[in-house]
Amino acid sequence: MTKLTTSANPAVDTVENMPPLPPFTLETAKAKVQAAEDAWNSRNPDKVSLAYTVDSEWRNRSEFIKGRNQIREFLTRKWNAELDYRLKKTLWSFTENRISVKFEYEYHTDSGQWYRAYGNENWEFAPNGQMQRREASINDVPIQESDRKFRWER
Known part of the structure; x- marks a missing residue:
């Protein structure tokens, strides 16, 4: 990450570049998706x-x-409720500064019920590589712990 010194967009002033930067190629779009995952x-x-x-x-x-503070609050709330969260994202399509992904993730609640969530996201990026817009559609399906696909060592 490198510091930006100037920007036409005040929302990205004095923030860091988040490579890969747009415009995306197949290789850089895949790298951006992997970095997000x-x-x-x-x-x-x-x-x-x-x-x-x-x-x-x-x-x-x-x-x-809206805004990084609300994003941080949302993610804190999400991961406090969605325990042992594990995600897999796959590139669906891309243009110069937009990427679409499909994804699935698994988690369990504090009651022990496991879920697999399926969804799609559309992302739009600022010139510095930070995401400026995210649209997510997600569906949760209850699963048995024995049906989990994403297991990892702790």
């Missing part, structure tokens, strides 16, 4: 929120979120 699997709201512009706009299911 790795970050979200860290379940670290402070770290993950830095990938978004300070005024980033989200639609996550039926929730509308």
Whole structure:
């Protein structure tokens, strides 16, 4: 990551570049998707929120979120409720500054019920590589723990 010194967009002033930067190629779009998957699997709201512009706009299911602070609060709430969260993202399509992904993730609630969530996201990026818009549609399906696909060593 490198510091930006100037920007035409005040929302990205004095923030860091988040490579790969647009315009995307197949290789850089795949790398961006993998970086997002790795970050979200860290379940670290402070770290993950830095990938978004300070005024980033989200639609996550039926929730509308505006700005990095609300993103951090949302992610904290999410990962406090979705325990042992594990995500897999796959590139669906891309253009110069937009990427679409399909994804699935698994988690369990504090009652022990496991879920697999399926969804699609559309992302739009600022020139510095931070995401400025995220639209997510997600469906949850209850599963048995024995049906989990994503297992990892702790």
